[in-house]
Amino acid sequence: MKRKKRDFKSYYLLILFFTAIAAIIYGVCWTAKTIDYSALIKQNIPDVTSIGKIVGTQRAYKVDALGKQYYAVCDSAVGYQSRIETMTIVTDDGLVEKVIVTRQGETPVFFDRLYSQKFFEQFQGLSLREPIYLGGAYGYSGYLAGTESDNYVDRVTGSTVSSHAVAEAVNNGTSYIASQCFNTKWVNPYDTYQLNGKDIAMITVFLIALAAAHIKRLAHFRFWWLLASTVMMGFVVDRFVTASNLFSIITLQIPHLTNVGWYVLIAGSLGFILFLGKNLYCAWICPFGAVQEFLNRAAGFKSLGISPQVTKTLRLAAPTILWAAIMLGTWVGDYGALDYQPFSALFLFKAVWMMWLILPIMVFINLFVNRFYCQFFCPVGFLFNLLSRWRNNGVRVWNQIWNRTLDQLKSSKS
Incomplete structure (x- = not known):
């Protein structure tokens, strides 16, 4: 069986991946901010x-x-x-x-x-x-x-x-x-542990998404559930998975178990991928993705036909911007640059000026291309889909090795 030849996109993504990993290692291990605590005491x-x-x-x-x-x-x-x-x-x-x-x-x-x-x-x-x-x-x-x-x-x-x-x-x-x-x-x-109403609301949202993965009938109610999830996750809980959250795991910036909400949000989203091989967060939970679907359906405009070649090029936007944010964070010693997503502007009404310029453009284009931001610019969606693909490929390879091993054992016994 011939191995599939890698194209430009594959090589481009590999370059982004390895240079980003190198930058993270360099930033965490060699450019950590050194603080003169004695001088700080004298200043204060x-x-x-x-x-x-x-x-x-x-x-x-x-x-x-x-x-x-x-x-x-x-x-x-x-x-x-x-x-x-x-x-x-x-x-x-x-x-x-x-x-x-x-x-x-x-x-x-x-x-x-x-x-x-x-x-x-x-x-x-x-x-x-x-x-x-x-x-x-x-x-x-x-x-x-x-x-x-x-x-x-x-x-x-x-x-x-x-x-x-x-x-x-x-x-x-x-x-x-x-x-x-x-x-x-x-x-x-x-x-001490504190389980509050927001944590319970998040747990409920994630459990229903989990149920949807196993009960096909729930797919008929997905649109209405996204509406409820938008209100719950966007305005009541007001917590979202961001690239910064995921990056904090790499750098071991992990809170105590008393922060129940963080573990529901992050461990729940990654747990769907690890155990089910599905990115349920983007499909069933993400409030910004849901808002895009509502606006696109409400507008009722004819979808713009984007050619496969343009689509293929646009799909490089999310990893490229994420790579640029990591490089910038490494350069300035502050990975706050990773927080360039529109959630805070849309749901918390707080954001840097650039996001206030980008958000209306994304929303307008979304009227003609459903989930435009999700498809081409969201770093979380890109990472979650990438992890899902890696997980499923790994499981497939493992099953092949396991089945081959069992066949060999059976043949040796016979």
């Missing part, structure tokens, strides 16, 4: 006379500054698409003096809200003799709920996930300093 504490490293499992320091004593501790937590590291400076009477972000790779349009809304200033004066809770974040670990305490910060609306990660990182640090230097121990509420 006046008149420092000495800095001593506290022996232990975490990066913590004892600081003397002209008769005053401080403690500085670093810890981190996973936000929406990156690990956020903070340095918390504590006075000798056990109060938070300042919280500084030392590393993060969140989407700027969302993370900058923490600064503009003065989120970090809320930590000043809070005590490390008890947890610092997070107000206004129902269902998240560390949520204030009915706890009677003034030791809390309010989350920033529209940036709840990043707010939660910062509060968790600060708590991890203050918990350590409290036990090491103040002989105080408390149970960290950010280590």
